[in-house]
Amino acid sequence: MMQHLLNPIPFVHCVTAMLLAILFLQSGLDKVFQFSDNLHWLKGHFSKTLLRHHVKAMLVTITITEVLTGVMALVGVGQIAVNPDAHASTTFAMYGAQLASIDILLLFFGQRIAKDYAGAAALVPYFILCVGNILVLTLA
Numbered sequence: 001m002m003q004h005l006l007n008p009i010p011f012v013h014c015v016t017a018m019l020l021a022i023l024f025l026q027s028g029l030d031k032v033f034q035f036s037d038n039l040h041w042l043k044g045h046f047s048k049t050l051l052r053h054h055v056k057a058m059l060v061t062i063t064i065t066e067v068l069t070g071v072m073a074l075v076g077v078g079q080i081a082v083n084p085d086a087h088a089s090t091t092f093a094m095y096g097a098q099l100a101s102i103d104i105l106l107l108f109f110g111q112r113i114a115k116d117y118a119g120a121a122a123l124v125p126y127f128i129l130c131v132g133n134i135l136v137l138t139l140a
Contacts, residue, residue, distance in 0.1 A: 009136070010089075014080045016133040017093040020100050021073035023126070028066030031059065049113050058110065065103050072096035094137045101130040 031038050042055045051058065076093025083089035104127045111120035 010080055012136055013090055013093055014077055016129065016136070017073045017076040017080060017096060020096050020130070020133070021070050021077060023070070024066045024073065024096075024100060024103065025070030028063055028068075028070055031063040031066065035059070035063070045114050045116070046110070051110070051113055062103065062106060065099060065106070069096055069099040069103055072099060090137045094134065097130050097133040097137060101127060101134065104130060 039056060039059055042059055043052070046052050046055050046058075072092050073096030076090065076096050079089045079092055104123050108120050108123045108127070111117070111123065
């Protein structure tokens, strides 16, 4: 049933969707279960920026989009694992990768506004992975 995963393209589809699922579910669920701690830290992080009055709304937004991204990527893993037809099996992996790209852009924007340049730079490899994943999913 999952013999097709031995082929390089479905394998890459599956493992990148897994990575995004782990990354965004862990991050999003951490924000859900540690909301007040995250809110407190972010208020300090953005205290000297134009965004200081919008921290709670930003945290809620990024929490929802991260959890949604992780769920879509996880569903994508399941689709890829059980369906050898590349076009039919990558729908949710594609949605997850696209939303992950948007999530990272939101985080990158916030880090740049907060002048946390090292934090912003740390997001770039994840963004490259997402864009590369979208391309690989498109070419399949």
